[in-house]
Amino acid sequence: MSDQNPLAKSLQLLWEGLPDPEKGPKPKLRLEQIVAAGIELADSEGLEALSMRRLAQNLGVGTMSLYRYVPSKTELLNLMLDAVVGPSPSRFSATDRGWREFLTTTAHEGRRLYLEHPWTLQANWTRPVLGPNSVADMELFMSGLLDLPLKDREKMSLATALDSYVLGAVRQELLWLNAAAESGMTDEEFWTHQLPTLERAMASGKFPAMAALGDDTFDSSWDETFDLGLQLFLDGLESKIQRRKGTANRPDQAR
Amino acid sequence: MSDQNPLAKSLQLLWEGLPDPEKGPKPKLRLEQIVAAGIELADSEGLEALSMRRLAQNLGVGTMSLYRYVPSKTELLNLMLDAVVGPSPSRFSATDRGWREFLTTTAHEGRRLYLEHPWTLQANWTRPVLGPNSVADMELFMSGLLDLPLKDREKMSLATALDSYVLGAVRQELLWLNAAAESGMTDEEFWTHQLPTLERAMASGKFPAMAALGDDTFDSSWDETFDLGLQLFLDGLESKIQRRKGTANRPDQAR
DNA sequence: GAGTACGCTGTACGCCGTACGGTGCACGCA
DNA sequence: TGCGTGCACCGTACGGCGTACAGCGTACTC
Numbered sequence: 001m002s003d004q005n006p007l008a009k010s011l012q013l014l015w016e017g018l019p020d021p022e023k024g025p026k027p028k029l030r031l032e033q034i035v036a037a038g039i040e041l042a043d044s045e046g047l048e049a050l051s052m053r054r055l056a057q058n059l060g061v062g063t064m065s066l067y068r069y070v071p072s073k074t075e076l077l078n079l080m081l082d083a084v085v086g087p088s089p090s091r092f093s094a095t096d097r098g099w100r101e102f103l104t105t106t107a108h109e110g111r112r113l114y115l116e117h118p119w120t121l122q123a124n125w126t127r128p129v130l131g132p133n134s135v136a137d138m139e140l141f142m143s144g145l146l147d148l149p150l151k152d153r154e155k156m157s158l159a160t161a162l163d164s165y166v167l168g169a170v171r172q173e174l175l176w177l178n179a180a181a182e183s184g185m186t187d188e189e190f191w192t193h194q195l196p197t198l199e200r201a202m203a204s205g206k207f208p209a210m211a212a213l214g215d216d217t218f219d220s221s222w223d224e225t226f227d228l229g230l231q232l233f234l235d236g237l238e239s240k241i242q243r244r245k246g247t248a249n250r251p252d253q254a255r
Numbered sequence: 256m257s258d259q260n261p262l263a264k265s266l267q268l269l270w271e272g273l274p275d276p277e278k279g280p281k282p283k284l285r286l287e288q289i290v291a292a293g294i295e296l297a298d299s300e301g302l303e304a305l306s307m308r309r310l311a312q313n314l315g316v317g318t319m320s321l322y323r324y325v326p327s328k329t330e331l332l333n334l335m336l337d338a339v340v341g342p343s344p345s346r347f348s349a350t351d352r353g354w355r356e357f358l359t360t361t362a363h364e365g366r367r368l369y370l371e372h373p374w375t376l377q378a379n380w381t382r383p384v385l386g387p388n389s390v391a392d393m394e395l396f397m398s399g400l401l402d403l404p405l406k407d408r409e410k411m412s413l414a415t416a417l418d419s420y421v422l423g424a425v426r427q428e429l430l431w432l433n434a435a436a437e438s439g440m441t442d443e444e445f446w447t448h449q450l451p452t453l454e455r456a457m458a459s460g461k462f463p464a465m466a467a468l469g470d471d472t473f474d475s476s477w478d479e480t481f482d483l484g485l486q487l488f489l490d491g492l493e494s495k496i497q498r499r500k501g502t503a504n505r506p507d508q509a510r
Numbered sequence: 511g512a513g514t515a516c517g518c519t520g521t522a523c524g525c526c527g528t529a530c531g532g533t534g535c536a537c538g539c540a
Numbered sequence: 541t542g543c544g545t546g547c548a549c550c551g552t553a554c555g556g557c558g559t560a561c562a563g564c565g566t567a568c569t570c
Contacts (some may be wrong), residue, residue: 007445011452024547025535051526062550064528073527122380130431130449135456135465143464154473154483158474160427161420161484168423172415175383190262194385197266198337201390209398210390220415228409229416232491239490279516280566306557317519319559326557 013133046120082131102144114170149244269386302374337386357399369425404499
């Protein structure tokens, strides 16, 4: 039952929190405070600013005190991650407006979440955490797709695939946003600096297809690009569903 | 011309390499050696093993010597990234087998690349680099899609969206692979440890849709999931193309 | 042969995560 | 009531990191 395994410890922390002790002096902090402070710091100053020292300072305690609550920084990140994901009201209300609306909302909400907490795309590298909020998220997803003529297994793949797209798209978006910010230039200056190099490359004749591109080729906004990909994805799902409905009217007969 | 800007320096390094000097003693190393050694180290031992000290040791030089070639570790990562991307022979040969085949190959090659060099998904956080290989990659993409009834701008969005999907998918895949590896368990043990927690969650009644899922819901392989999402994406594109062809037969009339 | 530009590198600084062990609080029990 | 004990707090220290800096020696130009 009480497992030595660090994974078990991690899961316990996620699902049950810390057991509150009876014997010693009262803890100054609560676990949630630490997690919340971590999220705030990472949101406002970036993941690289989130050190245990900084965090402890912000909370007004000694650095090592944090380790009374959290076994390691990695585990803290897992807790932060699970705290930040989870269903939103608008996704709940979208469940009964058809699968397409539901998936669109899910994707947009996902994008918003990642954009608000960019560190989620850098931090969760260590482990995909099955915390209560992640599971609630999956639950909502599955219930929004209940009457689709897809096997459970396909729905799960669909969930993963859609999340993959959202995740990848935001990652690229953030990459460019960061690039400009970090170099201390505006987006425009940033491009202006790259242009001469690119134009020289185009002039070299090595890239004919690139050289022939229209002037506005690179003008797409991130919103636009995101929606284009999402539409393709949903259109593809739509035609898959139509095909299924054509060949069978009972979902479980689906190929 | 000679710009103080660090970005300019970075671009110069990418496109022109280091100017070879005439005056002083001969350099022990060449830039490409450093980049290659960096890639090898990151591939074999992970990005976290790639420190300037380790790298210098592997190359048989003092740590600070590396800074004669590369202004910072960040810049080194950019060089490594551009060195690793770029068109592959199989993608070249796929250009004349129709857009669907071409995009499928592109996506699979992309996945393979990311899986072979997992650090690309952790490292390029700092800047999207427009190096010669990245541009060659774009060139190939554009020339594979030449006769599609899409505007250049849409093609570019398409490239981004497809790459987003691939990138996100591999990232998730690696997440899980790493999770098992890092905890020192096999994939199976890893799941076995999570199961009790999940089953307790299911039994709580809070997750009816999850609880009702079939036994094989989570059995999809990564290959399977990746292909499912890719098919949806391509099917969506296919119907978009069909729609275009129905309403116009000149590409530039496309909505 | 002298001057000099430049490659190489040892040392050091200020960060990081965290192991360890001392200090003192507050509760359970005698 | 007094005490034993288990726990919270946290100062110190260790081994890593990226890299600034300055001294040293080389190999070219004139």
